[in-house]
Amino acid sequence: MTSLNAQRRTWAEVDLTRIENNISAVLSAIKGVYSIAVVKANAYGHGAIEISKIAIKCGVNVLAVATLEEALVLRKNFPEHPILILGVVDVDELPIVSENKLSITVHDLRWLKMANNAIRLPINIHLKVDTGMSRLGLHTAEQVNEADFILSSNNLFKKEGLYTHYAFGENPDSMKKQQLLFNELTKGINKSDYYYLHLSNSASLEDSLSLGNTIRLGISMYGLLEPKRLSIAGEIKQAIKLFARVTQVKHVSAGTSVGYDHTFTMEKAGYIATLPIGYADGFIRRNQGRSVMIDGTKYPVIGRICMDQCMVLVDANVQSGDIAEIINDELSVLQMSEEIGTIPYEVVCLISNRVPRVYSRK
Template sequence: MQEYYRDTWAEIDLDAIEHNVKQIKALHPTKEIFAVVKANGYGHGDVEVSKVAIEAGVSCLAVSGLEEALCLRKSDIDVPILVLGMTRLCDVSLAAKYDISLTAHDEMWIKELVSLPLEKSVKVHLKIDSGMHRLGLMNEEQIQTNFALLKSAPMVNLEGIFTHMATADCDKDYLSHQIKTFKRLIAKLDLSEVKYIHLENTATLLQKEFDFDHGIRLGLGLYGINPDAKFIPIDFELKPALKLLSNLVQVKQIKKGDKVGYGATYTAQEDEWIGVVPIGYADGWTRSHQGRHVIVEGHECEIIGRVCMDQMMIRLPKSFPMGTKVTLIGDKMPVERVAEEIGTISYEILCLISDRVPRVYKRGGKTTNIKKMRFE
């Protein structure tokens, strides 16, 4: 097992990943589940999360780009993998070689795809723009024409059709509008030979009134997080899989009036104990966290002064020994709170955790692997 040499790490509970998959499968037992493991599994580790999710019953994976898909294939993962983003036409043959499904998102792209001199057929999912207005075809006639073109192409296997919801975590009216739009746009298509029809993301699938009788893409919920618990109450437990932890590397007492950090933006109002924590914006813990809190032995401790590239300072209620654990994300400091306090979303907080931070994987409370991503 590898060692790491800095007192900052992310702890990943793989049992929580398994639990979350089983909870969703119990909610939707007949549906194909795509585990969304793009962006390095939302910062959790794509290979490790994928393997556990597959063991728990996930049948497919979804990633952002071809490079992410190839990484999974080269890690001996052989379930279907869908690339959700655009893939360059010059790379289609590579995707076909490794049996990676691509998103057909644009009329010109599709026209060129079907004329490529491929040696092996490529699998594609046709992307419908039902109102997100990102990737996808949005005109009914255009969709029918390109659907027929893909179906008739000898070296193309049209295995899926899908769309994506823009407001599933905040606006049910627009969500309902998108679902109706998607159903209308595909109503005249012969889908009898299309294996996967999917529109539900985590926020959509948690809302039972919008249940759609096909595949689902399990993203944030896979990692144990409800996109918005206030908007989407659920009657079962999702278990957060990630904790972001560090240790105090120095504790000192400063005097009233002393300044702390770059720009001297913090002034001690009295004699104070402060601690230095070895995490900074190069690790994904941005300067916007100044003024927020972390947890030290049950105490909420304010981040004082500007967050540095590699370190930050916190105000302590008393002296603590060097090496005392600091919780940035975890017990009593859920990622949802972290995100809300700096005006962003949980996805961003998790994805920003950089490859300098080792991932420590646990099952049954025991460490099973330590991955230093920068060196692998």
């Protein structure tokens, strides 16, 4: 249970001690390398500012986000710490990038040629190579060689990083193929020109460090994907919990139907509790039929989950004002993702901004 202001109806609690322990466990196990903390999408729903503070405290070298907008929010709070934008930045936004001393990803040869003509101030560059995602990145040796030549020919471009991204984060054979392709595509350039060489992500740390000197910490920071091939797997713990306070309990008769489309009907008289959480908060409709926990007892979610509310079949022990645990250590993010047919990343990223984040240390 959590003691919070009685007016707060729905909230997420993030345990900063667990975040710190997760980061420290990985960095202690994988020594002698640089590290990048991926805090895009509001740190996977955990709160980018607070998580970045912990990451910096733990000695992480670089913070990584997806967009320029995310980077500027971090820059206001962390004036000096290196920040990498993993996504695409428009060429006309390069002055903003330079002024804020941000690092950007070069993903496309045509884009780089446009930037080469437009750049007026120094910019730190991470060159991205596509080895299997078919997403962003240069995908032929010729493109990589030409991009490296352009970067070398313009002293305003500062070679800071070279990287790729795995399509199969937990499949050693597939990762090996991508590693071999990475070597093939980059064999014509001097990789030592780039300060950070990063292929490894949370699920692949020990499988790919032989090719790089930098790890990207994403889902492992939040304790939502245990890097199974690491000795520290058991030390990685989920840091987020999600709560809602019961707003109403009513006793209804047998035959009472519940929610939109009446997908649930009471077989016998009983109690229905209403919770102020719905799909607009990130508790999506596929959670119908799963359980929440109130005072240690699990109760099923019944009827369609609404935009702002949902209903739970309870007993006479539940009262208005009681705290329902939507996500906790027992009703984990991993369990939820498996039961509704998605991945942990989506579950936490869907927790909307209207749900306050409360930070604790335990």
